[in-house]
Amino acid sequence: xxxxxxxxxxxxxxxxxxxxxxxxxxxxxxxxxxxxxxxxxxxxxxxxxxxxxxxxxxxxxxxxxxxxxxxxxxxxxxxxxxxxxxxxxxxxxxxxxxxxxxxxxxxxxxxxxxxxxxxxxxxxxxxxxxxxxxxxxxxxxxxxxxxxxxxxxxxxxxxxxxxxxxxxxxxxxxxxxxxxxxxxxxxxxxxxxxxxxxxxxxxxxxxxxxxxxxxxxxxxxxxxxxxxxxxxxxxxxxxxxxxxxxxxxxxxxxxxxxxxxxxxxxxxxxxxxxxxxxxxxxxxxxxxxxxxxxxxxxxxxxx
Amino acid sequence: xxxxxxxxxxxxxxxxxxxxxxxxxxxxxxxxxxxxxxxxxxxxxxxxxxxxxxxxxxxxxxxxxxxxxxxxxxxxxxxxxxxxxxxxxxxxxxxxxxxxxxxxxxxxxxxxxxxxxxxxxxxxxxxxxxxxxxxxxxxxxxxxxxxxxxxxxxxxxxxxxxxxxxxxxxxxxxxxxxxxxxxxxxxxxxxxxxxxxxxxxxxxxxxxxxxxxxxxxxxxxxxxxxxxxxxxxxxxxxxxxxxxxxxxxxxxxxxxxxxxxxxxxxxxxxxxxxxxxxxxxxxxxxxxxxxxxxxxxxxxxxx
Numbered sequence: 001x002x003x004x005x006x007x008x009x010x011x012x013x014x015x016x017x018x019x020x021x022x023x024x025x026x027x028x029x030x031x032x033x034x035x036x037x038x039x040x041x042x043x044x045x046x047x048x049x050x051x052x053x054x055x056x057x058x059x060x061x062x063x064x065x066x067x068x069x070x071x072x073x074x075x076x077x078x079x080x081x082x083x084x085x086x087x088x089x090x091x092x093x094x095x096x097x098x099x100x101x102x103x104x105x106x107x108x109x110x111x112x113x114x115x116x117x118x119x120x121x122x123x124x125x126x127x128x129x130x131x132x133x134x135x136x137x138x139x140x141x142x143x144x145x146x147x148x149x150x151x152x153x154x155x156x157x158x159x160x161x162x163x164x165x166x167x168x169x170x171x172x173x174x175x176x177x178x179x180x181x182x183x184x185x186x187x188x189x190x191x192x193x194x195x196x197x198x199x200x201x202x203x204x205x206x207x208x209x210x211x212x213x214x215x216x217x218x219x220x221x222x223x224x225x226x227x228x229x230x231x232x233x234x235x236x237x238x239x240x241x242x243x244x245x246x247x248x249x250x251x252x253x254x255x256x257x258x259x260x261x262x263x264x265x266x267x268x269x270x271x272x273x274x275x276x277x278x279x280x281x282x283x284x285x286x287x288x289x290x291x292x293x294x295x296x297x298x299x300x301x302x303x
Numbered sequence: 304x305x306x307x308x309x310x311x312x313x314x315x316x317x318x319x320x321x322x323x324x325x326x327x328x329x330x331x332x333x334x335x336x337x338x339x340x341x342x343x344x345x346x347x348x349x350x351x352x353x354x355x356x357x358x359x360x361x362x363x364x365x366x367x368x369x370x371x372x373x374x375x376x377x378x379x380x381x382x383x384x385x386x387x388x389x390x391x392x393x394x395x396x397x398x399x400x401x402x403x404x405x406x407x408x409x410x411x412x413x414x415x416x417x418x419x420x421x422x423x424x425x426x427x428x429x430x431x432x433x434x435x436x437x438x439x440x441x442x443x444x445x446x447x448x449x450x451x452x453x454x455x456x457x458x459x460x461x462x463x464x465x466x467x468x469x470x471x472x473x474x475x476x477x478x479x480x481x482x483x484x485x486x487x488x489x490x491x492x493x494x495x496x497x498x499x500x501x502x503x504x505x506x507x508x509x510x511x512x513x514x515x516x517x518x519x520x521x522x523x524x525x526x527x528x529x530x531x532x533x534x535x536x537x538x539x540x541x542x543x544x545x546x547x548x549x550x551x552x553x554x555x556x557x558x559x560x561x562x563x564x565x566x567x568x569x570x571x572x573x574x575x576x577x578x579x580x581x582x583x584x585x586x587x588x589x590x591x592x593x594x595x596x597x598x599x600x601x602x603x604x605x606x
Contacts, residue, residue: 065400093412096402096420097368103396103418111515112415113436115406117399118515133416134437134517135477174438175509175518201599202505202522202581205588206478212414212421214437215478217520219505256586257597267602276600278505278581283559285508294560296504296567297579297600 044075046087052124053086054079059095069101076105076123085124091117136215137208141169142182142223143265144194150269151242152262153225154254155189158238165243165254167220167261177293179280182221190240191231194223198277199295201261220261222268222277245269274298347378349390355427356389357382362398372404379408379426388427394420439518440511444472445485445526446568447497453572454545455565456495456528457557461541468546468557470523470564480596482583485524493543494534497526501580502598504564523564525571525580548572577601 046054056075063071079087089107091099093115099107102119110120111133122128144153154165168189172181179196186194201220208216232240248254248262268276278295285292349357359378366374382390392410394402396418402410405422413423414436425431447456457468471492475484482499489497504523511519535543551557551565571579581598588595 093406094403096399096406099399099402099420100397103399108417109396109415109420112412112420113516114411117402117412117415117420131474131513132440132477133515134440135475136439136441136520137435137437138439138518138520171434172438174435177509178507199505201597202502203595203597204481205593205595206480207593210434212436213416215441217439217441260597261599264599264602278600290508290510292506292508294504294506294563296564299567299570 042071042074043078044071046079048084051086052084053088053130054084055088055090057090059091059098061095063098065097065101068098069104072102072105076121080123085122086130087121087123089119091119093117134214136217137211138172138178138181139169139216139218140172140178140181140185141167141218141220142186142194143167143200143220143261144186144192144223144225145245145265145269146225146228146242147269149242150245150266152245152248152265153186153190153192153230154241154243154248154258155232155237156239158234158236163238163253164258165248165251166258168237168240169220178219178295179221179293182223186223189233189236191233192228193226195226196280197222197224198273198279200264200276200278201257203257218257220257222265222273345374345377346381347374349378349382351387354389355387356391356433357387358391358393360393362394362401364398366401368400368404371401372407375405375408379424383426388425389433390424390426392422394422396420437517439507439520440514441475441481441484442472442519442521443475443481443484443488444470444521444523445489445497446470446503446523446564447489447495447526447528448548448568448572449528449531449545450572452545453548453569455548455551455568456489456493456533457544457546457551457561458492458535458540459542461537461539466541466556467561468551468554469561471540471543472521472523481522481598482524482596485526489526492536492539494536495531496529498529499583500525500527501576501582503567503579503581504560506560521560523560525568525576 044056045058046056048054059068076087088110089098089102096117099117099119105121107119107121110118110130112118120130122130146152153168155168156163156165168186169182170185172178178199183194183196186192198221199219200222203218204215205218206215207213230240230242245262245266249259249266254262264276277298279298280293280295282291283294347359348361349359351357362371379390391413392401392405399420402420402422408424410422410424413421413433415421423433425433449455456471458471459466459468471489472485473488475481481502486497486499489495501524502522503525506521507518508521509518510516533543548565548569552562552569567579580601582601583596583598585594586597
């Protein structure tokens, strides 16, 4: 049964692929093995990257699992003999059956987003040296400190069993800077407008609940208020207050990390925030013309 | 043609699902709509989470795309009328054809790893409020400073066009702490053993080349050497040296961030590393019994 399907499948590969001659011929033309093109078996066409991996993005849209399996098997054999170290398949969600076929030949999911899955297979010598996909979600909280009276803006989550005071915050959207997340989340949760001053702390936690088995990087920023009237989000928060930093630093109605950062802020308030801040600077990336944000202790001005 | 396939598909759903009665009956039993079970259409069975989402992990293994499409359509209708706010499908790679069927009903990839894809669909009112998957890869570099002579361990990458001095480093493996990555990468690249002292800087960069469209968090740690003999990895590095910090701080043969951190280290060497360090403390997580790592400026001991 299986062999019949396979055999029928192989035949159909040829006819399907004749219809997708651009897909095939690019692969065949690139192979350069010297065989006459009509005698070469059809191959998937891919782009070779500078690391020696091949990436396939075009697939015949009505190819069956079995047909694709045979096409991929032949292509893998060629890529291996050509010394390719890895194969990447960018499979549109509508063609997901091809991912099942690829899995039979050793591929696994590298990642998937929205309407595309990316599968990979290491073909080189030794162990898999492919770079992994993103491993961390990034959460940011904002400690808005009113220097005029030593108060800080805190909330209690609606969804938690223990109602502990904490700084408003939440997950960064893709592409959002740390400080942007802090300012946005503070406004969404409390109605208070603020601006970014510095980074105060970094927490790393693995296997984080709610991170789908991945890790969490949680950053707390110091913000300064631009408005003071609280209009908090009742969906997310049970309470929201401007609380004395001295009180937050000693209350047991808070989380260990909030308590720690409250003490840090209190020290900064009394001795200067330069003692606790990591300042941010925007710098140009070498290769791309884009910018990145660098945070570290402020250096004294060079003379 | 489509209607025939669908109609044949629906019939087969019933027979397939009779064979997977546990899958179906759990869903039907949970529905509590008061209809007699034999009259209810078959439903996918899922677990309801505390946010009101339903997660399906069990699928009939030989169901077709069309059969699954009908089963999912009926299940979605029930979930919507039951007030579920989201649906999650954990689809094994071998059943990837089901992802294509789900996409036709509005699902998209939330994420995928190894042999499983997770698809999601927001069913609640208003805009999608599902938490996103991990957005950042984490890279860590280690600046190994020999305090006895003011030298720091630097490398030049083999694969870069400009041969600039930089600190050895690389991507964190999933579940690896920041300091562990620094120590491991330094050893793999240079052969030098070291121990973690502190975190010095954090860089965030979006749409990072090599991060598959995601963001990059790059952290530089200060390490102290436990051995000094260099035995560098010729696959990764072109050169590896113990270089004077003063020279690294002023050379143009380096990257802007390395230069900046060299100046920071020089300041620390001359005025005390407590001026530049973020110290690490391991703390217990409130809810899980696990531990996390917290980094911030050291607080003076409380009296």
